[in-house]
Amino acid sequence: NAGVTQTPKFRVLKTGQSMTLLCAQDMNHEYMYWYRQDPGMGLRLIHYSVGEGTTAKGEVPDGYNVSRLKKQNFLLGLESAAPSQTSVYFCASSSPRARQETQYFGPGTRLLVL
């Protein structure tokens, strides 16, 4: 099992450009999440999904959109990138039936917006 994978690992964008970050999990988890991590800010939830075809806003959703067309994939889109979106993005997944409600994380995507 690969667990949670993220594509790409690193990307540089110019202000105003768009891109999509892909997250894939092979654990058949119902829940998936997108976080961003910035220095001194910890992990902040951007959007999440509790099942295929459903998404919801997290703590910092502005400037991002998401889609969950397939259970195993969760896409994070930036329509018009801004320097404030320079961050490390983590995807995670979990199962509501898991005893410990553990979230499993991908390795992260480093995004630099110039």
Next chain:
Amino acid sequence: DQQVKQNSPSLSVQEGRISILNCDYTNSMFDYFLWYKKYPAEGPTFLISISSIKDKNEDGRFTVFLNKSAKHLSLHIVPSQPGDSAVYFCAAISNAGNNRKLIWGLGTSLAVNP
């Protein structure tokens, strides 16, 4: 307002000694607490958790203690090893509502010196 607080940004201990990482919370509706470990350039990985109905949970070298009256939990690592050097995040889950999202602390960077 930070609901989960890790007041020590960093901690340094000698190999073989005990590491104690602390976490305070403000929301009495939290019913589950987790510790995650994060190495540089990797995603967080689950370490240990504790339910609010317990006051201690042990897993090998790692023990988490919960003091509900003080709204405080701590992670003990005994004995500490250089490979334990990482950032440790405390996280909590609320039993209020249907949305059981993780609320994260800002992390404590642990350095275990040989």
